[in-house]
Amino acid sequence: MTERGRLNMWRTLTVLLALTLVMSFSLAAADEKQSGALNVALASEPGTLDMALSTGVAASIPARHVFEGLFAFDKNYKPQPMLLSSWELSEDGKVATFHLRENVTFHNGEEMSAEDVVASLNRWGEHGLTKGALWSRVEGIEQVDDYTVKMTLTEPFAPLTTYLANVYGGPRIVPAEIAEEAGGEPIAPEHYVGTGPYKFVEWKAGDYISLERFNDYSNPPTAPSGFAGRKLAYFENIKFSMVSEAGARVSGVKAGNYDYATKVPTDMIATIEGSAGTEPVITDHPPIYPIMLINTQTGVLADAEMRRAVQAALDMDSIMAAGYGNPRFWKLDGAYFAEGIRWRSLAGADAYDQADPEKAKEIAEAAGYDGEPIDMIVAIDMTAQYNQSLVVRNQLRQAGFNAQLETFDKATFFQRRNDRANAEWELAFSFYSTTPDPSLVLMLNEDYPGWWDTEEIESLKAELNTTTDFEERYGVWEEIRELWYEQVPAIKFGDAYQLHVRGETLKGYGTEDQPVMVSPYFWNAWKES
Amino acid sequence: MLSYIIRRAGGMIVSIFIVISVTFILMHSVPGNPASVLLGPNATPEQVQNLNESWGLNRPILTQYYKYVVNIFQGKFGRSIYYQKPVLSIISQRAETSIFLGLMSLLVVVSVGVSGGIIASIKPNSWVDNLLLLVALAGASVPSFWLGLMLMNLFAGQLHLLPSSGFTSVLKTGNIVNLKNLILPSIALGFVNAALVARSARSSMLDVLNREYVNTARAKGLKELRVIVKHAFRNAAIPITTIISFTFAKMVSAAVVTENVFALPGIGSLVVQGILKRDYPVIQGVMLVVAILYVVINFLTDLTYGYLDPRIRYG
Numbered sequence: 053m054t055e056r057g058r059l060n061m062w063r064t065l066t067v068l069l070a071l072t073l074v075m076s077f078s079l080a081a082a083d084e085k086q087s088g089a090l091n092v093a094l095a096s097e098p099g100t101l102d103m104a105l106s107t108g109v110a111a112s113i114p115a116r117h118v119f120e121g122l123f124a125f126d127k128n129y130k131p132q133p134m135l136l137s138s139w140e141l142s143e144d145g146k147v148a149t150f151h152l153r154e155n156v157t158f159h160n161g162e163e164m165s166a167e168d169v170v171a172s173l174n175r176w177g178e179h180g181l182t183k184g185a186l187w188s189r190v191e192g193i194e195q196v197d198d199y200t201v202k203m204t205l206t207e208p209f210a211p212l213t214t215y216l217a218n219v220y221g222g223p224r225i226v227p228a229e230i231a232e233e234a235g236g237e238p239i240a241p242e243h244y245v246g247t248g249p250y251k252f253v254e255w256k257a258g259d260y261i262s263l264e265r266f267n268d269y270s271n272p273p274t275a276p277s278g279f280a281g282r283k284l285a286y287f288e289n290i291k292f293s294m295v296s297e298a299g300a301r302v303s304g305v306k307a308g309n310y311d312y313a314t315k316v317p318t319d320m321i322a323t324i325e326g327s328a329g330t331e332p333v334i335t336d337h338p339p340i341y342p343i344m345l346i347n348t349q350t351g352v353l354a355d356a357e358m359r360r361a362v363q364a365a366l367d368m369d370s371i372m373a374a375g376y377g378n379p380r381f382w383k384l385d386g387a388y389f390a391e392g393i394r395w396r397s398l399a400g401a402d403a404y405d406q407a408d409p410e411k412a413k414e415i416a417e418a419a420g421y422d423g424e425p426i427d428m429i430v431a432i433d434m435t436a437q438y439n440q441s442l443v444v445r446n447q448l449r450q451a452g453f454n455a456q457l458e459t460f461d462k463a464t465f466f467q468r469r470n471d472r473a474n475a476e477w478e479l480a481f482s483f484y485s486t487t488p489d490p491s492l493v494l495m496l497n498e499d500y501p502g503w504w505d506t507e508e509i510e511s512l513k514a515e516l517n518t519t520t521d522f523e524e525r526y527g528v529w530e531e532i533r534e535l536w537y538e539q540v541p542a543i544k545f546g547d548a549y550q551l552h553v554r555g556e557t558l559k560g561y562g563t564e565d566q567p568v569m570v571s572p573y574f575w576n577a578w579k580e581s
Numbered sequence: 582m583l584s585y586i587i588r589r590a591g592g593m594i595v596s597i598f599i600v601i602s603v604t605f606i607l608m609h610s611v612p613g614n615p616a617s618v619l620l621g622p623n624a625t626p627e628q629v630q631n632l633n634e635s636w637g638l639n640r641p642i643l644t645q646y647y648k649y650v651v652n653i654f655q656g657k658f659g660r661s662i663y664y665q666k667p668v669l670s671i672i673s674q675r676a677e678t679s680i681f682l683g684l685m686s687l688l689v690v691v692s693v694g695v696s697g698g699i700i701a702s703i704k705p706n707s708w709v710d711n712l713l714l715l716v717a718l719a720g721a722s723v724p725s726f727w728l729g730l731m732l733m734n735l736f737a738g739q740l741h742l743l744p745s746s747g748f749t750s751v752l753k754t755g756n757i758v759n760l761k762n763l764i765l766p767s768i769a770l771g772f773v774n775a776a777l778v779a780r781s782a783r784s785s786m787l788d789v790l791n792r793e794y795v796n797t798a799r800a801k802g803l804k805e806l807r808v809i810v811k812h813a814f815r816n817a818a819i820p821i822t823t824i825i826s827f828t829f830a831k832m833v834s835a836a837v838v839t840e841n842v843f844a845l846p847g848i849g850s851l852v853v854q855g856i857l858k859r860d861y862p863v864i865q866g867v868m869l870v871v872a873i874l875y876v877v878i879n880f881l882t883d884l885t886y887g888y889l890d891p892r893i894r895y896g
Binding site: 105260 | 611612613614615617618619620621622623624625626627628629631632635636661663664665666671674675726730733734737738741744745746747841842843844846850851854857858859
């Protein structure tokens with residue numbers, strides 16, 4: 053062997069040794085992260101984990117660990133392939149071809165195939181809560197081969213992948229026989245079979261939902277980012293307990309009974325920061341949006357001039373403070389989308405937070421207002437919304453409106469609010485999670501309470517959905533925002549953040565690649581022993 | 582005795598039937614429906630209606646009531662709309678927590694309430710009596726959720742002596758140590774109820790201790806302890822037993838606040854959640870079980886009177 057050959061051999065050996073060492077350290081580190089049980093205290097019990105029929109954040113928390121969609125949102129809320137190896141859109145934008153990853157196994161041991169995807173999407177298309185704008189453009193969906201699905205649209209639909217990635221009321225992939233059997237009813241818990249890193253074990257009514265690590269989980273090849281990318285399940289099992297009392301959730305984390313607790317009253321931040329072993333988690337990525345819906349169809353506010361009068365009267369600072377207390381947990385914001393979201397636009401926002409009761413009075417008088425009652429409805433168990441409604445009522449009364457407030461429990465509130473034929477309300481209080489695309493903003497849906505269906509908005513919506521270029525779509529969205537402030541179908545009060553609490557032994561949670569979100573997720577996180 | 586039992590059983594069935602009928606009518610009369618709660622704020626009215634239809638909730642109320650009554654007589658309690666499980670299985674899972682919580686709280690009620698009431702009555706208007714009355718007043722005034730949170734913060738959050746919340750089945754795991762999860766809740770629940778029992782026990786005992794037969798017993802030279810336990814307490818026991826039996830039924834079936842504070846999966850929170858979610862089969866199932874619990878406890882209490890006071894005869 054020559055001198056050069058010996059040198060090369062030593063170089064090769066050194067590299068191999070280094071690689072072996074790195075791999076050993078990585079494996080050792082991975083082993084160290086292997087954790088037993090993760091205990092999470094949820095503020096409320098989900099109705100179902102079948103996300104096609106649920107838009108609840110509480111449901112999405114366990115459901116994200118069990119079910120997956122064709123796409124998932126990354127940390128910037130851009131859809132990324134999850135159960136797909138690739139996908140392509142035809143030149144005319146009307147045919148989408150999805151190539152499934154091979155060897156993706158369901159929790160029942162069967163391999164996911166195109167048949168399952170077609171059945172799941174068809175079920176969602178028929179019954180899913182957010183099928184709307186997409187499904188009305190779907191001409192057909194077919195299985196090309198075991199790993200290829202083709203979707204044909206009647207016209208291009210720009211937010212296609214956003215709809216497929218959306219978890220709230222969105223499509224999750226389940227075995228074909230389960231999708232077909234469930235139909236329009238929620239999938240029964242014993243049939244919760246997904247492809248996620250954790251499999252469903254048990255739902256003890258009103259007590260807990262338990263999941264267990266799915267050892268045959270097939271990871272996507274991409275790096276972790278938000279809800280997308282690699283998902284390493286370090287916990288052997290996860291138990292989501294229903295703990296309705298906020299004090300009990302905080303005490304439970306302090307005592308080490310829980311590792312994480314959701315939705316803690318913001319005035320408890322000092323207690324959490326002052327306690328050893330607990331850390332506050334502020335879910336500002338993104339915030340939630342407290343909003344007042346306005347009945348645009350019947351009653352005194354059917355007149356857009358009157359809605360503008362209401363808009364002029366409101367002082368958002370007092371309203372947000374009443375709802376969310378500590379200013380660390382809210383912010384005034386005239387844009388619909390919060391900072392950091394690419395759709396953010398301040399178009400039309402001059403009309404936000406006018407706090408001018410005199411101006412409101414003048415506009416109302418000019419519109420011929422004569423003291424007719426303005427009925428406000430709110431669910432008393434939505435505390436922040438109830439507190440905000442009290443302040444809004446006072447502000448409207450100061451501006452000369454005859455504002456009346458009626459309170460209900462949630463079930464009654466939703467029924468009254470949704471009843472278009474007998475709508476007996478003018479203002480309804482609620483809050484919304486952010487959506488990854490403007491087309492999913494509920495107030496734009498003409499069937500959604502408020503029922504905003506003017507010619508101008510219908511035309512802009514059609515343009516928003518069919519335009520594919522982002523810059524052009526952004527321009528349309530700016531026009532919509534200006535129209536929104538002009539026609540006032542709903543009034544956003546500001547941005548609000550939730551407070552969660554975690555034990556300090558929970559590691560790998562809330563990283564740069566996987567930031568804290570309203571709906572917490574625990575893959576790639578572990579517990580320090 | 583047998584004819585008494587048969588007569589009472591007939592009355593019990595009528596009472597239960599009235600309770601379940603009223604529950605059915607009330608629950609179906611209030612606005613709101615399970616589909617609107619399940620699908621949440623983002624569902625369109627059409628989607629809500631479709632789901633209600635698939636659950637058969639769009640049928641006329643009398644048809645639904647008739648079907649419900651027929652099913653009850655056939656032993657079918659139905660399936661929970663929300664949990665998609667048989668109602669009876671959900672109730673039986675929850676009953677364990679409630680029964681253990683009720684029994685452990687009863688221990689607190691009897692040991693603190695009854696003994697406190699007796700001690701206070703022995704020396705009325707003494708400092709012991711005043712102190713016990715003050716404690717009883719505090720117990721009756723303190724909200725159980727506040728007491729629960731304080732106990733939790735101290736014993737779980739600060740001292741780490743007991744678990745803060747939750748309960749794992751003793752029957753399923755065979756691990757009796759799980760009962761330690763119920764120590765704090767039973768103190769919180771029991772203490773509040775013990776205060777009422779203590780006041781009642783004190784006044785019953787005071788009433789009896791002034792009777793002539795007690796003076797006679799003392800005059801006979803019997804020891805004071807024997808006079809109090811054998812002669813006075815036994816006669817004062819009837820009203821105390823009545824209060825304790827209904828307190829027990831209440832602690833088993835309606836400990837909603839304590840169950841919520843300590844995240845205990847019990848009967849009380851099940852029915853409240855059922856009402857909020859409009860899960861009709863669950864509400865009706867729980868109300869049936871609770872009605873049975875009350876009438877049975879009432880019946881057993883009546884039978885106890887005969888044991889405590891042999892002059893009482895059933896015929």
